Amino acid sequence: MNTQGSTPLHEQVRSLLMHEIETEHFTEGERLPAEPELCERFGVSRITIRRAVADLERLGFVRRQQGRGTFVSTRHQIMGTMSVSGFADKVVGKGVKESRIMRSEIIPADDKRAALLEVEVGDPIFRLIRVFALDGVPLSIDDSRYSLTRYPGFDTHITAGTSTYRVLREQYGVEFSEIDRQISVGFTNTLTAGWLERPLRDPLLLVRKVALGTQGEVVHTSKVKIVPSRVSLNVVARADA
Structure with missing residues (x-):
């Protein structure tokens, strides 16, 4: 130990x-x-x-x-469900929900991040990493980035329990139009294993996301790391009108 x-x-x-x-x-x-x-x-x-x-x-x-x-007891693996068909990824379960901020920092955009967020190299980027849990058991890590040039002062509105989408809508008038997601598989490293209370090299589901506004602007990018034995993904497909 x-x-x-x-x-x-x-x-x-x-x-x-x-x-x-x-x-x-x-x-x-x-x-x-x-x-x-x-x-x-x-x-x-x-x-x-x-x-x-x-x-x-x-x-x-x-x-x-x-x-x-x-x-x-009888198999008790899945604690919550995460819908990946809407704009916000929310874990739904019967337990007490909580979130913890693991990292909150302002960093300059490098070439890769500037291209993803469609900003200039060196522009200030707000990086927010939160762990979401049910009944104290960690389920997922959300690692998101936002342009502070596009949304100045955004970082000052954020606490552990804040809905970032609500802040974007109410404080900056953001209207979302599209979410692009890519789902793949990854593994815990020394840092994320501790945050998720999992063994090293434990399998994870990775959901990479790019959220767009109505003008086609990139609102934010994020990478969500999910413990697959604790959360099920719910994807709903609808016929085109």
Whole structure:
């Protein structure tokens, strides 16, 4: 266990056990190892193990039976659904939704980003990275970029729970006309594995997005990294009028 990191030990244990349940290292109905065995395995106290298991029970991954032990519940992988057919990508689920800002910075546009956002090289770009979660379990990372030349002061309106699309509409009069998405597969790296509480090199769904306004201007670009065992994608196709 990483005793020097900022993530509490019980959350680290919870994430590792959750991953093992999701990947069927522990199968449905199987009894988890007893507390002393888990303590020895992870090198933590019984209090830490009990908190981690209590979290798993609250999330529906395990069930505790008095006098018998803790057992893996019926498969509980998908926690939320993300629709990728509208303008905004929103995770819908029964749990408590939250978002955390992991990085917020203003950077000059390099050649690649200037071309994507259709701005001049060196123009100020606002980069916003947020992790979205349900009941404290991370589901996705949204890494977005906005032109501060096109939307001056945009960064000052943003907090963890802010709807960026609402700010664009209400503060800058943006009307969206088109969203271009590309869906592919990627893997966690050292940074994103920690943010998503997943193992290193764990598979992810990647949704690259370019949002356009009614004048054809690029409103923003984003890359959404999704834990596929926790979120299902919902794509709706409609016949042309």
